Amino acid sequence: MNKLAEIKGIKKWFALLLTYVIVQLLVSLNIINDYIMATITTICINIILAVSLNLITGFTGQFSLGHAGFMSIGAYTCAIIIMRYPSPLSFIIGLFLGAILAALLGFIVGLPTLRLRGDYLAIATLGMAEIIRFVFLNLDITNGAAGLFVGVQYTNWLWLYVFTAGTVILITNFVNSSHGRACISIREDEIAAEAMGINTTKYKVIAFIIGAFCAGIAGALYASYFYFIKPDLFGFLKSIDILVIVVLGGLGSISGSILAAFLLAIISSLLQSFPEIRMVIYSVLLIVIMLFRPQGIMGSKELSLSAFKSLGSIFERKNGGER
Amino acid sequence: MKRLLTLCVCFLIAVTLIGCSKGNQNEIRIGINYELSGGVATYGQSSVEGIEMAIEEINNAGGINGKKIVPIKYDNKSEPAEATTLANKLITQDKVVAILGPATSGSFKAEIPVANANKIPVASGSATADDVTVTSDGKVQEYAFRVCFNDSFQGTVMANFAADNLSAKKAVIIMDSSSDYGKGLAKNFKDNFVKAGGSIVAEEAYVAGDTDFNAILTKIKGLDFDVIYIPGYYNEAGLIIKQARAQGITAPVLGADGFDSPVLLELAGAEALNDIYFTNHYSSLDKDPAVVKFIEDFKAKYNKEPDAFNALGYDLAKFVCDAIARAEKLDGESIKKALEETENFVGVTGTLSVDEYHNPVKSIVVIGLENGVQTSSVKISP
Numbered sequence: 001m002n003k004l005a006e007i008k009g010i011k012k013w014f015a016l017l018l019t020y021v022i023v024q025l026l027v028s029l030n031i032i033n034d035y036i037m038a039t040i041t042t043i044c045i046n047i048i049l050a051v052s053l054n055l056i057t058g059f060t061g062q063f064s065l066g067h068a069g070f071m072s073i074g075a076y077t078c079a080i081i082i083m084r085y086p087s088p089l090s091f092i093i094g095l096f097l098g099a100i101l102a103a104l105l106g107f108i109v110g111l112p113t114l115r116l117r118g119d120y121l122a123i124a125t126l127g128m129a130e131i132i133r134f135v136f137l138n139l140d141i142t143n144g145a146a147g148l149f150v151g152v153q154y155t156n157w158l159w160l161y162v163f164t165a166g167t168v169i170l171i172t173n174f175v176n177s178s179h180g181r182a183c184i185s186i187r188e189d190e191i192a193a194e195a196m197g198i199n200t201t202k203y204k205v206i207a208f209i210i211g212a213f214c215a216g217i218a219g220a221l222y223a224s225y226f227y228f229i230k231p232d233l234f235g236f237l238k239s240i241d242i243l244v245i246v247v248l249g250g251l252g253s254i255s256g257s258i259l260a261a262f263l264l265a266i267i268s269s270l271l272q273s274f275p276e277i278r279m280v281i282y283s284v285l286l287i288v289i290m291l292f293r294p295q296g297i298m299g300s301k302e303l304s305l306s307a308f309k310s311l312g313s314i315f316e317r318k319n320g321g322e323r
Numbered sequence: 324m325k326r327l328l329t330l331c332v333c334f335l336i337a338v339t340l341i342g343c344s345k346g347n348q349n350e351i352r353i354g355i356n357y358e359l360s361g362g363v364a365t366y367g368q369s370s371v372e373g374i375e376m377a378i379e380e381i382n383n384a385g386g387i388n389g390k391k392i393v394p395i396k397y398d399n400k401s402e403p404a405e406a407t408t409l410a411n412k413l414i415t416q417d418k419v420v421a422i423l424g425p426a427t428s429g430s431f432k433a434e435i436p437v438a439n440a441n442k443i444p445v446a447s448g449s450a451t452a453d454d455v456t457v458t459s460d461g462k463v464q465e466y467a468f469r470v471c472f473n474d475s476f477q478g479t480v481m482a483n484f485a486a487d488n489l490s491a492k493k494a495v496i497i498m499d500s501s502s503d504y505g506k507g508l509a510k511n512f513k514d515n516f517v518k519a520g521g522s523i524v525a526e527e528a529y530v531a532g533d534t535d536f537n538a539i540l541t542k543i544k545g546l547d548f549d550v551i552y553i554p555g556y557y558n559e560a561g562l563i564i565k566q567a568r569a570q571g572i573t574a575p576v577l578g579a580d581g582f583d584s585p586v587l588l589e590l591a592g593a594e595a596l597n598d599i600y601f602t603n604h605y606s607s608l609d610k611d612p613a614v615v616k617f618i619e620d621f622k623a624k625y626n627k628e629p630d631a632f633n634a635l636g637y638d639l640a641k642f643v644c645d646a647i648a649r650a651e652k653l654d655g656e657s658i659k660k661a662l663e664e665t666e667n668f669v670g671v672t673g674t675l676s677v678d679e680y681h682n683p684v685k686s687i688v689v690i691g692l693e694n695g696v697q698t699s700s701v702k703i704s705p
Binding site: 033034037143144146147149151222226228229232233272273275276278279 | 359360362396397398400402403404407408409411412414415416428429430432433435436437441452454458459501502503506
């Protein structure tokens, strides 16, 4: 049994490495050009954001509208550092510093506000994100409303992949750990969880901090890929965009968030050539998907190899019936 | 399951349809990367109207050296990141030789590194921030161009106009402190007004979105001043003018291209809009035959009066096509060289030459309003 688990683990790592190598190969052969790479970057950043928000909203059941605020802290910290000291090392330092600052803020804000529930928490987190935005709007170091022109690019496929896969692995493992179970129990019934002896505030704050940390990473990756950041980019609507991915993929499904991030990026890039009807089609598609799958694409289920196997057996059975 | 399948099929069809657009040798592809939806969609849409009209005119006249211009238009949703992505798409997939847009400084800046890396020139009609074509350490962004003057120039011109034409000695500044545009204009106006022998008696600030300015106006009412300078956008400026006139402040009000909108008239009312002067890219009162023809053609095509963004978009397309026609070869490097060598290009928004920092040297117009109607326009050369 132990050996089987070991082999499975090795297989997983091998699959991860293989994905990286294949894409890297395609990049160096120029089959994946700059445009596709930019789209992949958007997807990866959205995956990090959505998966980390899913931990807060989907698994722990805390409705947060402040994710863009955490993202902006990572983005600005990293941008300011790499503009002063342009080197790959300072990019990594800036990235982690941004993530840590975001996590710290998550802790400071989370401790009092996570005692609130439902709508109240949503409004408190929304307020926090707006405060962060206004601070960036009025500081000299962030160049105010005009924004920062970063001008250098350190985010490449290697870092994107490392941090996206890292986030997904971190959060999957967290959810499957006893801490994660505690978080899920809070979502299911907070009073019952408390009665079972779970320190609900502690677990809510932990989930919030991890979510903020990952959002900080996403912000840093964003700032060092897309050259330009300004406070407006991290407003209320950005938080909603992330929430849309999470809800579309399914609250409480990590693979759902990943799938939805891909789907929305593909829809959005297919519609780039139709500016007149772009937002209409995008919105209609969202409505249609939500009408047919109100629980999100994946619900709270996870996509895994075993799921494919069971799907395969259903098809086999069907085929057998027709015969 | 069936529904899912239908959806998948729809996607496949969409993908193949989009994959089909391939170019040929007898056309010149130009990218259009504009804000067609999102926060500043009006700027993008107006610019693109001007651009499309210009390209249509060039194509009807036989194109450039016998080659038709094919515009490839994408919407960047008013997001800088999307502008970067689309610049990549236009260059790597659509193989354009130049990109027009985006309209706002931020999105345009986000596109420039892509242009430099791929050696494809990009040009904007309305990115007016001072640091667009020059980096913070003073280096020129090699492949970035624009056809509009920068913000500081407007502040300078208005200060001189106030001192010389209106013989003002004392000024009050009421600025929009939430935008870089407002801050930049205020600073340049102040510096140059003082240099011209005037003095600033008061500096007040507001934030975009404010609606009640009576506190500020009561404060300045008791002061002795000749003009009020309002560097900001039409939304607040309209209300400030209305409230100032209601309080009995009759001093001339000066502004910048942010005043150029029909909304100003709606908000302030015709009777309040007296003695208003603002700097702008072009004036519809201009009797220059090129401008008169542009206005007529534009009205015939779109059935409305052209605004500054329409005119700038029109000039932008003509400016880039003029360079393409002069370029030795049809590649980014030659076109960039031709753009740099532009001398006395005659546009609707004035005659321009490109300086060493890729900024246009062109005249500016000061428009005067009486009863809400444009009654005077003074052209000031740099």
